[in-house]
Amino acid sequence: MRDIHQLVRENILLLEPYRSARDEYSGDRHHIFLDANENPFESGYNRYPDPYQKKLKSTISEWKNIDAEHIFLGNGSDEIIDLLIRIFCYPGKDKIMSLNPSYGMYKVSADINHVQLVNFNLDKNFEFDTEELLEKASDNNIKILFICSPNNPSGNAFEIDKITKVCEKFRGIIVVDEAYSDFSEKGSMMNFIHHYQNLVVMQTLSKAMGAAALRLGMAFTSTDIIRLLNKVKPPYNINSATQTLAMELIKNRAKNRDEIRKIKEHRKMLEVRLKAFDSVLEVYPSDANFLLVKVDDADQMYQFLLGKNIVVRNRNKAYGCSNCLRITIGNSQENEQLLDAFYVYSKTKEPLPISKSE
Numbered sequence: 001m002r003d004i005h006q007l008v009r010e011n012i013l014l015l016e017p018y019r020s021a022r023d024e025y026s027g028d029r030h031h032i033f034l035d036a037n038e039n040p041f042e043s044g045y046n047r048y049p050d051p052y053q054k055k056l057k058s059t060i061s062e063w064k065n066i067d068a069e070h071i072f073l074g075n076g077s078d079e080i081i082d083l084l085i086r087i088f089c090y091p092g093k094d095k096i097m098s099l100n101p102s103y104g105m106y107k108v109s110a111d112i113n114h115v116q117l118v119n120f121n122l123d124k125n126f127e128f129d130t131e132e133l134l135e136k137a138s139d140n141n142i143k144i145l146f147i148c149s150p151n152n153p154s155g156n157a158f159e160i161d162k163i164t165k166v167c168e169k170f171r172g173i174i175v176v177d178e179a180y181s182d183f184s185e186k187g188s189m190m191n192f193i194h195h196y197q198n199l200v201v202m203q204t205l206s207k208a209m210g211a212a213a214l215r216l217g218m219a220f221t222s223t224d225i226i227r228l229l230n231k232v233k234p235p236y237n238i239n240s241a242t243q244t245l246a247m248e249l250i251k252n253r254a255k256n257r258d259e260i261r262k263i264k265e266h267r268k269m270l271e272v273r274l275k276a277f278d279s280v281l282e283v284y285p286s287d288a289n290f291l292l293v294k295v296d297d298a299d300q301m302y303q304f305l306l307g308k309n310i311v312v313r314n315r316n317k318a319y320g321c322s323n324c325l326r327i328t329i330g331n332s333q334e335n336e337q338l339l340d341a342f343y344v345y346s347k348t349k350e351p352l353p354i355s356k357s358e
């Protein structure tokens, strides 16, 4: 691994970040604040939010059992992906690498920043060979490697041993996107951030925690990378409502554990029952809250489900996913309606034309 500072764009290293009023002075509410041109009449939201989200980070620190200085918060994980690309990649020169198929935002963020995305194609079980991956990642211009685990859209999580082997050898920044790790038994890379200075683990409130609308993404990483993220982020990227609501949500997370348990039970049930249909060719093993399902004709099935007011994700065009739909695990009633629709589809489908012998 190279020194983090050798990987950073020089302009970012030299950047003098914007200093907000609350950077210059952050006293408590007994102070008279005449420094930020806010409206003095109390509304509950007339003041700018805490730019470093100290209270929320201390709540997350307890929850995840990690020091607050290793936590960065973004306006969704999507903001963190963009910030990392901007910190480490020179537009028009550097590259990022991701597994293929994987989450679409890596490519969109790379494209926006004029950074090339190099795909590493997964095998037919959506696995990778560590040596082959490292070989392809050895290009010096590949600054960031994104590993989504559990992977979207395939659903499988990678073995921790495999990911740590990649961390041992790759000399750029490794981002492990754990948006779905709460649904997985395979463990988290969180514990390794103290071991690998170039490792960033991303999690989010958008999936298992049931708070996609709040837009809160978390990155856990070395203090060197935290400092860079703080330099580049918009000063008030997490609004006050999100900071307050996220703290409440995390404090009341007992209810959430129950939801996750139910979703995992439903996943098992759906897997078994979907496999029973002739039109379903394969249900891939999932460590996430969705199933990748190979059907006889994904485009036709997608339209059929839409006709029944059921929206799934058609992944037919994604690498290695021909005729695959990505189906999120719903509540009991939603899952039953989905299964009903599959049942009706199987019954009404045109039988194959039987060639008559003359």
Ligand SMILES: *Cc1c(COP(=O)(O)O)cnc(C)c1O
Pocket (backbone or CB within 6 Å): 075, 076, 077, 078, 079, 103, 148, 152, 177, 179, 203, 204, 205, 206, 207, 212, 215, 216, 217
């Ligand atoms: C849904 C998802 C996210 C979540 O992004 P947010 O911006 O935090 O909502 C991140 N990574 C992957 C792979 C996802 O599927």
